[in-house]
Amino acid sequence: MSNDPFKGQNSPAAEQDEPIDVTPPVWAASPDDPDEPEGPRPPLSRRRRIALVSVAAVGLAGLAAVGIWGGRIMSQQDTTLATPSSVAGLQLNNSADAASTAEDLKAAFAAGIDLKSSVGAVYTDPAATERSVLFFGGTALLWSPSKDLDTLFGLVGDESGAVEGVHEVAAGSLGGVMKCGNTAVDGGGNMAVCGWADHGATGMALFPSRSVDEAAGLMREMRDAVQTRD
Incomplete structure (x- = not known):
């Protein structure tokens, strides 16, 4: 028997027999620690x-x-419409019949679209009374000018027959959208119809005895004369 009092207790052999604790200390960073700065991220x-x-x-x-x-x-959005005494070579018709026709137009169109203000007028061509132009317009904040203009074309159709061949044309310097088409008239033949709309106003006119191309050009001239922006 050995007389070594440390044998089996704190001798090197005993220390080697004990399991080694590999648990990281509490202060050691874990691989999943979000606060631990990582190495360079891959590109x-x-x-x-x-x-x-x-x-x-x-x-x-x-x-x-x-x-x-x-x-x-x-x-x-801040737009004003007026009906001056002359527009693009046409003269404002102040007769009672013309005033009645203008009021009928205003009532018909105002019923189909919510407007802040509206105007209506008949403009006579001094060279040919059968080429008089019936004009209607109104101001409003229009979120979808193209759709509102289509609504007006639908109202014209309800009054005088469907407007066929509606298509976009150049709107001119005031922008927005302008469209034209044709509608049948009593006695045969067609009548050009053109209208415009932007975010502040809309207008439409009937052009008897005129082609669509001629009406489109005249509509742009009329718009420049009747529409102003603040």
Whole structure:
């Protein structure tokens, strides 16, 4: 028997037999520790970079579109319509019959679209009375000018037969949208119909004995004369 009092207790052999504790101390950073700074991140893949750029581009384009649309509304909403005594070589007809016709037009169209104010007039061509122009217009904040204009074309159809071949034409310097078409008249033949709309006003006119192309040009001239913006 050995006389070594430390044998089996604190001798090197005993220490080697004990299991080694490999548990990290409480202060050691865990691999999942979110506060622990990581090493350099790998660069984004080309596909992911393209996706991020595409998302950013779409977002910027959307913001730009909203800004343009909002700016257009602000610039067009304060509009005034008038019926001057002469427009594009035509003369305002002040007769009782013309005034009655203008009132009928105002009532018919105002019933189909909510307007802040409205005007109506008959303009006579001094060279040919059968080419007189019946004009109606109104002011309002229009969110969808093209749709509102289509509504007016539908009202013309209810009054005098469907307007066929409605298509966009150049709107002129005041912008917005302008469309023209044809409607049948009693006794045969067609009558040109043109109208415009923007975010602040809309107008429409009937052009007996005129082609659509001629009516479109005359409509732009009339609009320049009757519409002003504050």
